[in-house]
Amino acid sequence: MFPGANVPREDASYAVVGAPLDVSTTFQPGTRFGPDRVRRFARTFDDYDRRTDCRFSKLGVHDAGDIRAWDDAGEYLEFLEGELRDFHAGGAIPLLLGGEHTVSVAGVRAADPDVFVTIDAHLDLREAYDGNPLSHATTTRHALEVVDEAIVLGARTGSRAEWDRADRPDVTVVPPEAVSEWVPDLAGDIYLSVDIDGADPSVAPGTGTMEPFGLSAREIRDVVRAVAPDCVGFDAVEVNDRDDGQAAALAGKLLREFVYANATGADIPEESA
Numbered sequence: 001m002f003p004g005a006n007v008p009r010e011d012a013s014y015a016v017v018g019a020p021l022d023v024s025t026t027f028q029p030g031t032r033f034g035p036d037r038v039r040r041f042a043r044t045f046d047d048y049d050r051r052t053d054c055r056f057s058k059l060g061v062h063d064a065g066d067i068r069a070w071d072d073a074g075e076y077l078e079f080l081e082g083e084l085r086d087f088h089a090g091g092a093i094p095l096l097l098g099g100e101h102t103v104s105v106a107g108v109r110a111a112d113p114d115v116f117v118t119i120d121a122h123l124d125l126r127e128a129y130d131g132n133p134l135s136h137a138t139t140t141r142h143a144l145e146v147v148d149e150a151i152v153l154g155a156r157t158g159s160r161a162e163w164d165r166a167d168r169p170d171v172t173v174v175p176p177e178a179v180s181e182w183v184p185d186l187a188g189d190i191y192l193s194v195d196i197d198g199a200d201p202s203v204a205p206g207t208g209t210m211e212p213f214g215l216s217a218r219e220i221r222d223v224v225r226a227v228a229p230d231c232v233g234f235d236a237v238e239v240n241d242r243d244d245g246q247a248a249a250l251a252g253k254l255l256r257e258f259v260y261a262n263a264t265g266a267d268i269p270e271e272s273a
Contacts, residue, residue: 001039001063002016002038002039002042002061002063002252002255003039003042003043003045003047003056004047004055004056004057004061005061005062005063006057006061006062006063007060007061007062008062009062009064009090009092010090011060011062012060012061012062012087012090012091012092013059013060013061013091013092013093013263014059014060014061014062014092014093014094014095014259014262015061015062015063015064015087015092015093015094015095016039016061016062016063016064016095016097016255017064017065017066017067017083017084017087017094017095017096017097018034018035018036018039018064018065018066018067018097018099019035019066019067019069019080019096019097019098019099019103019106020032020033020034020035020036020066020068020069020098020099021069021073021076021098021099021100021102021103022069022099022100023069023071023073023100023102024073024100024102024129024132024134024135024136024137025100025136025208025238025240026129026136026137026208026209027208027209027210028207028208028209028210028240028242029208029240030206030208030240030241030242031098031099031100031208031237031238031239031240032069032099033239033240033241034097034098034099034237034238034239034240034248034251035066035097035098035099036066037206037239037240037241037245037247037248038097038236038239038248038251038252038255039063039097039252040245040248041245041248041249041252042248042249042252042253042255042256044249045252045253045256049256049260051260052260052261052263052264054260054263054264056256056259056260059259059260059263060092060263061095061259062092064087067079067080067083069099073102073134074134077102077103077105077106077109077134078106080103080106080110081106081109081110082110084096084106084107084110084111084233085110087110088110088111088232093231093232093233093234093262094107094110094111094233094234095234095235095236095255095258095259096233096234096235096236096237097235097236097237097239097251097255098235098236098237098238098239099237100136100208100237100238101120101124101136101139101193101195101237101238102134102135102136102138102139103235103237104118104139104143104191104193104235104237105134105139105142105143107191107193107233107235108142108143108146108147108191108193108233109146110233111189111191111232111233112146112189113146113147113188113189113190113191113231113232113233114147114148114149114186114187114188114189114190115147115148115149115150115151115186115187115188115189115190115191116140116143116144116146116147116149116150116151116190116191116193117150117151117153117184117186117190117191117192117193117223117227118139118140118143118150118151118152118153118192118193118194118195118198119153119154119193119194119195119198119215119220119223120140120152120153120154120155120193120195120197120198121154121155121156121157121195121197121198121209121210121211121214122137122155122157122158122195122197122209122211123140123152123155123157123158123159123162123163123165123166123173124136124137124138124139124140124141124152124162124195125138125140125141125158125161125162125165125166125171126138126141126159126161126162127141127161136208136238139193140152140171141165143191143193144170144171147191148170148188149170149171149172149186150170150171150172151171151172151174151186152166152171152172152173152174153174153179153182153198153215153223154174154175154176154179154198154214154215154219154220155173155174155175156175156176156211156213156214157211176213176214176215179215179219179223180219180222182223183226184226184227184230186227186230189230189231189232190227190230190231190232191231191232191233191234192224192227192228192231192233192234192235192258193234193235193237194220194224194234194235194236194237194251194254195207195237195238196236196237196238196239196247196250196251197209197210197211197214197238198214198215198220199214199215199216199217199220199247199250200212200213200214200215200216201214203215203216203217203246203250204217204239204243204246204247204250204251205242205243205246205247206239206240206241206242206243206244206245206246206247206248207238207239207240207242207247208238208240209238217250217253220250220254221253221254221257224254224257224258224261225257225261228257228258228261228262229261229262229264229265231258231262234255234258234262236251236252236254236255239251
C-alpha cells in the first residue's frame, strides 16, 4: 500500500492505481516493477506537509493496488481505461503509477481533459515506433486524439517528423532551460503526466531511456504544484528497478505533492507558501 493511502474506496477523493505494463519499453526494461518500487521508497516520507499544513493520510487517498498487465497493450489499455473511469464516476481522481508511458493513454481517455501536460525527455509524437502504434513513444500523439492542446515540458530529443508535428498550434514544447520560467496559462481541465525520464539521469537513473541535460527534482516539483489544482488526472511513469531507488522516491514524492496541491489549491497558509 502507498503510505497514507488508507481510506476505503467508497470514501476516496484520490485512488492510487498501479499499471505495471512493460511490453514496449526500450533500452532498459523493468517498468513492471515501478508501482511496487514507488510504494516502497515512499515509506520514509513524513505524513505532514508544512507548506500546505496537511497530513497526507487525511486527504482521502485509497490504494487500489495494481491492475495486472498482459502482453496485448490494446486490450490492456481498454480494460485499464474502464477501471479508471469507474474511479472518476465515483468522485476520485486516479493517481496512476506506471508501467511504461503507454498507460497514460488509458488515463487520458478515462479523464477526458482539455489539456495534456507532460514532463518528458521525449516528444512521444511518433505515429509508431518499431512498427508499434501503441508504443511508449506514441503517448502524446494519442493524447492529442482526446485533448485540444498538449504541453511537453523538458523535451530535448525527438525525430525530425516529431519536431515537425510539434510545430503545429496544438502542441507547445518548453525546453529544459525554460521550464523554471514557464507559467501555466491553460483553460479547462488538465491531465498531468510525469515521465520520470524528464528528470536528468543524475536525479533519476532508474528509467528505460535516459536522456542527459534534463530537469532537476525541484523544477519538476514546481510544475506539479503549479498545475495540480486544475487537474482531473495524474500519472507518474517509466520508473524501473535499475537504480537504488532514486527514480521511485522522486515519483512517490511528486505523487504526494500532486495530492497536497490538488486538495488545497490556492488555499495555502501564507507563512508556508
